[in-house]
Amino acid sequence: MADWTESYRPDTLSAVRGNNKARDAFEEWGRTWDDHREAVILYGSPGVGKTSAAHALAADMGWETVELNASDQRTADAIERFAGRAARNATLGGSSSGEDGRQLVIVDEADNIHGNYDRGGAQAITKLVKESSQPIVLIANEFYDMSRGLRNACQDIEFRDVSARSIVPVLRDICRKEDIGFESDALQRIADANSGDLRGAVKDLQATAEGKDHLTVDDVVTGDRDTTVGIFAVLDAILKEEESAQDALHVAYDADETPDDLTAWVEDKVMKVYDPQETVRAYEFLANADRWLGRVQATQNYSYWRYVTDNVAAGVAASRDGTSGGWTQYGGRPQMWPSSDATVDEICRKIAVSGGLSIETARREVLPFLSAMIHHCKPRELTVAVTAYFEFDEADLAAISGSGESTNKVQGIVEDAAELRDDRLEEHAGGAFAGDLPERDDGAETATEASEAEPEPEPEPEPEPEETEDDSQSGLSDFV
Structure with a gap:
């Protein structure tokens, strides 16, 4: 055609x-x-x-x-x-x-x-x-x-953006020349979805009309352009539903996400749905999408974005062997780096201070590994330990893990990390200033009582144990 x-x-x-x-x-x-x-x-x-x-x-x-x-x-x-x-x-x-x-x-x-x-x-x-x-x-x-x-x-x-009111007559003329019947609302919906872009509207009309002799509103795939709801519908269309690669592509066009963000979404969620063989095929298309994104960045020619969407939507959808039923918990927005430069700078400063590193080393060599280790705050025990060691707050943890700052999970981990820091501080302070005291229980004597009691004979000094690699390290291992 x-x-x-x-x-x-x-x-x-x-x-x-x-x-x-x-x-x-x-x-x-x-x-x-x-x-x-x-x-x-x-x-x-x-x-x-x-x-x-x-x-x-x-x-x-x-x-x-x-x-x-x-x-x-x-x-x-x-x-x-x-x-x-x-x-x-x-x-x-x-x-x-x-x-x-x-x-x-x-x-x-x-x-x-x-x-x-x-x-x-x-x-x-x-x-x-x-x-x-x-x-x-x-x-x-x-x-x-x-x-x-x-x-x-x-x-x-x-040349200004073409209004939907000016796009509709063009779509109407094309339908008549192609001898395709149409509902007026169907053309209006295509025009509204492409307001400003006449060429895009004509392309959508051709894709929608392929193999049909009459267009209805139901034939036109559009979204409500809701950032939260819309993206999950797109993920379902690409990764799960019984739709053709072409249908998945039409749905992707309606996502309120730029092609680079859509690529990040699909890359982050594909393994939640696909089996290993499907994933391998999908990543071939994601790699192609990444090449086109690189070309966009190098040339600032954003017309190449359409090739990104072709690979991410149609290519990844064509990689699956069948459909996946049920509901998938996709989780939150993929976020390897925080959106605020001030936040990432503060995170790198905390990492640098804790590890005796330069901020640049913390940014380049440590932060990526931390993000992978505690992605979506899993495993929880490790996430608590990392949060305690680096003294991350909720904004820091949300940025590194990709979880929402306001979620109960993040808040609970930060609270547990604070308790863990207090416990470790008390443990180390007790050993440094009060001697090795048994854990307090009902009836246990206090530090004051212990100091007033008759001193016991000093025990024979024991030979110092050989220093092992674990004994010589203090730091994150104390919290894990």
């Missing part, structure tokens, strides 16, 4: 929906280009029609198009070759154009030209827009991610 976002891409500016003011300004830029000869930056959120508007303008003006996008090598040398040809008024494809010949140069993701791969590319783009004798359109998500020099050399037009 053809991609509907391509099949129904506007072929004229008048068909561009939801940004009438920007569309008209862009049309004016193209119509008067011979007068000003400036490049233009179209900027705004993904999916609002910037690239479609550029191609539609070229069609209206009878211009050829040459597109330089994220898949091209946008080095200084490559860009300068385009600039040189444009400066000679030659077609960028290499053949000579007439006096009135025009080619529209479309540079997609112009706010994302950086790094070793594109070294020198940003400067070359700036030179291109200043010297080219061909019209140039730069497409960007973030206007201020481009250099000031580049911004000042161009006109700029903002």
Whole structure:
């Protein structure tokens, strides 16, 4: 099946929906280009029609198009070759154009030209827009991610998010052209779920309509976007329920979680449901998702997020052999590190003081192991010992273990840890200042009574036992 976002891409500016003011300004830029000869930056959120508007303008003006996008090598040398040809008024494809010949140069993701791969590319783009004798359109998500020099050399037009009210007519037209019946509420629901993103709405419509000749509200999978309830429904859809990988993907689109957070959720909970063989297969997809997250971080190109969700939702769902019934206690939000920098700094300080370490060593080498040791406060006895040794409070323990700070479990562990510290303090203080006294029981003499009693003859000194490794250590082992 053809991609509907391509099949129904506007072929004229008048068909561009939801940004009438920007569309008209862009049309004016193209119509008067011979007068000003400036490049233009179209900027705004993904999916609002910037690239479609550029191609539609070229069609209206009878211009050829040459597109330089994220898949091209946008080095200084490559860009300068385009600039040189444009400066000679030659077609960028290499053949000579007439006096009135025009080619529209479309540079997609112009706010994302950086790094070793594109070294020198940003400067070359700036030179291109200043010297080219061909019209140039730069497409960007973030206007201020481009250099000031580049911004000042161009006109700029903002494309705003497309409202749900403007999305519905587009979805209605597509359904009619595809001969698909629909309930109005079904289209409204897709539009509301994708408010601001026309391209995303068209993609959701195509996915929902596949294999159907009529759409109802029940066909449209959306969520209430509740952070607590929603994410558990997503986990069930991916890990447990009898739904296809495609259905799991649709549910994941409705999660009020970014793809990196969704990845953390699934990675943290998959072993609660999957058997070992299923887990192995699932982690192949989670590894792929992690690679795409790395690419997002390296390039700041958030369009790659869709590939993360594809792997985390559809891939992991396809890894299971069947379904799992019953209710699964997923636990709280996965949290390896606390959300507050102040909290993690305080935790590392406590670890450093207790262990005689630098804060950096505590952060890099100790904290990750502690987090793994007492994940979700299990085992409890070890968690109490760790909490007592490092004198963690509820916020510290919640951050390291991933449990909620306000839960009874965390509060109870912190209270038990405080009692354990008091017991150990009394034990060590008693040995240091009052001698080795028997445990007090009913009728046992106090320290004062013991000091007033007649001194007993001193016993013969016993040979000191050989110092073992355990005897020489004092620290966390005292609490375990």
